[in-house]
Amino acid sequence: MQDxxxxxxxxxxxxxxxxxxxxDHSVILNSVDVDYDTLMRILDELRNEGRAG
Structure with missing residues (x-):
């Protein structure tokens, strides 16, 4: 799902x-229009790429 x-x-x-x-998951969820599952997938990808930690 890389659309x-x-x-x-x-x-x-x-x-x-x-x-x-x-x-901070709750701050991100309240500030950015993203659902929880998508946020977790994005954070996992960013951690794997070394761009968030």
């Missing part, structure tokens, strides 16, 4: 994490 909407959400989450400087 355009998913890539845009991934970019938004990554930008939000860089801006905040931390990963």
């Amino acid at each position: 355009r909407k998913y890539q845009k959400k991934k970019a938004l989450v990554e930008k939000f994490i860089k801006k905040q400087g931390r990963i």
